[in-house]
Amino acid sequence: MMGRSPCCEKAHTNKGAWTKEEDDRLIAHIRAHGEGCWRSLPKAAGLLRCGKSCRLRWINYLRPDLKRGNFTEEEDQLIIKLHSLLGNKWSLIAGRLPGRTDNEIKNYWNTHIRRQLLSRGIDPASHRPLSEPVAADVTTISFAAVVKEEGMIGGGFGFKEENHQIKEERCPDLNLELRISPPYQDPSETLKSEGRRTTLCFSCSLGLQNSKNCSCSSNSSNSSSSSCSSGSDFLGFKSGVLD
DNA sequence: AATGGGACCAACCGCGGTTCA
DNA sequence: GTGAACCGCGGTTGGTCCCAT
Numbered sequence A: 001m002m003g004r005s006p007c008c009e010k011a012h013t014n015k016g017a018w019t020k021e022e023d024d025r026l027i028a029h030i031r032a033h034g035e036g037c038w039r040s041l042p043k044a045a046g047l048l049r050c051g052k053s054c055r056l057r058w059i060n061y062l063r064p065d066l067k068r069g070n071f072t073e074e075e076d077q078l079i080i081k082l083h084s085l086l087g088n089k090w091s092l093i094a095g096r097l098p099g100r101t102d103n104e105i106k107n108y109w110n111t112h113i114r115r116q117l118l119s120r121g122i123d124p125a126s127h128r129p130l131s132e133p134v135a136a137d138v139t140t141i142s143f144a145a146v147v148k149e150e151g152m153i154g155g156g157f158g159f160k161e162e163n164h165q166i167k168e169e170r171c172p173d174l175n176l177e178l179r180i181s182p183p184y185q186d187p188s189e190t191l192k193s194e195g196r197r198t199t200l201c202f203s204c205s206l207g208l209q210n211s212k213n214c215s216c217s218s219n220s221s222n223s224s225s226s227s228c229s230s231g232s233d234f235l236g237f238k239s240g241v242l243d
Numbered sequence B: 001a002a003t004g005g006g007a008c009c010a011a012c013c014g015c016g017g018t019t020c021a
Numbered sequence C: 001g002t003g004a005a006c007c008g009c010g011g012t013t014g015g016t017c018c019c020a021t
Helices: A020-033 A041-045 A051-062 A073-086 A090-095 A102-119 A144-150 A221-231
Strands: A139-142 A158-161
Touching: A020 A041, A020 A051, A041 A051, A051 A102, A073 A090, A073 A102, A090 A102
Parallel strands: none
Antiparallel strands: A139 A158
C-alpha cells in the first residue's frame, strides 16, 4: 500500500476549548507513554480530538515545565532583542526563554511589546524610530529569498545598510541598533596555515552552516570546517552570548 | 444595571518541509 | 522515486474578561 493511513477522522473530533476531563486524559496519557506519536495519541488516550490539537494543548498549556505568569522586564528585553535579530521566528525566540511557548510569546508581542515600542516611537517591525526618514542613500538588503530557502529566517527579516554611517542613538535606554557581521577572528590566526585567508561565505556568516548555499565547501576541507564551525556560533546561539 | 469597545489569549487554519510506506 | 501523511510553524480568529460610559 502506498502512503500512510489518514491522520484522524475529522468528522468525529471535538473542537474549541478543552474541558478539564480532556486535559486530565491527555496529561495521564503523556505521563504514562511520553510525548510524541500525536497521530495515534487521541485514540489511545480516549480523546475525540485530532493529534494536532492534542499536541498544541500539551505544548502551549499542559506541559509541566511551563512558566506561567507575567513576563519579567528581563524577558521583555530579551524578546525585543531576539525579535530584532530573528523577526517573527517565535519558536526560535521561545527556545531562548525557558518555560515560555512560541504562542505565548507571539501573543505577548502582539498585545504588549508591540504597543510598548510604538508608544516609544519605535517601529516594532524594523526596530527603528518611526520618525526616522528613509534616507535616499539607504540600500535595503532583503534576505527573504535566501533565508526562505534555508527555512530558518523568514519574511520580515532584513536590514538596511546605511553606507557605513554611524547613527546617533535615539533611544539610549534601549539599544536596538543591530549589526550583523562575521564572528571576530584574530588576524594572526586567520592568516596562519599556508598564509591562506579564512573567510566565511554569506550562508555561514548568517549561521546557516552546511547549507546548500555555503560556498565555504568550495574551499579546502580544513578552512571549510573551521570557518563554518565558527559561523555556527553566530548570533550567540551556541555561546550563549545573548544571555 | 446594561452595553459597547478594547485587551487578552487559547485554539484553529493553512502552509512548507520532512518522513514514511 | 513517488505520493501521502506527519510535524512544526506563523498568522489569524473567536471567545471571554474587564473597564469606561
